Amino acid sequence: MQKLIQLSLIVLLSLILISCGSEKKETQQPQSSAEVGADLTEFELENGVGPIKEKIELGPIDPKLVKRGEEIWNQKCIACHKLDERYVGPAQRDVIQRRTPEFIMNMMLNPEEMQKRHPVVRQLLAEYMTPMTNQNLTVEDARAVLEFFREVGKEKKK
Secondary structure, three states: OHHHHHHHHHHHHHHHHHHOOOOOOOOOOOOOOOOOOOOOOHHHHHHOOOOOOOOOOOOOOOHHHHHHHHHHHHHHHOOOOOOOOOOOOOOOOOHHHHOOHHHHHHHHHOHHHHHHHOHHHHHHHHHHOOOOOOOOOOHHHHHHHHHHHHHHHHOOOO
8 A cells, every 4th residue: 555655656747847848848938017007098098998998977876777676786796896895806995986887897797808908907917917707798787787786886885
């Protein structure tokens, strides 16, 4: 039995050494921080990259949208985000004070491209070390979550 354990350890160590070999692999170099965002317009730098390409007119908070946004939040967002604390991703209660409504919606609707092309999102990715997953929200879903953020952003931290 002891010889079997020794043999297993030798095989395991050999595999580790082989996988750490000096063979060079061609990989695509990530863009430098100076290059990230260089191709974005002023609007995209402020409001993100995605389907929201114009400023959104926000009226009074819509309670129906808030309720729908909270349902979506509880189904799709809460696994990685909390309102008042850092979790897998950043806290979200005050996101409406940190980002424009258009940026928030573009992040929800187009996280992959935002993570590749937007300098602020690249910094967040470097800080949190976990990419945001695309939850396949519709524009209407993202608008409802935005409305939820507007409502909870008014509440004080408990």
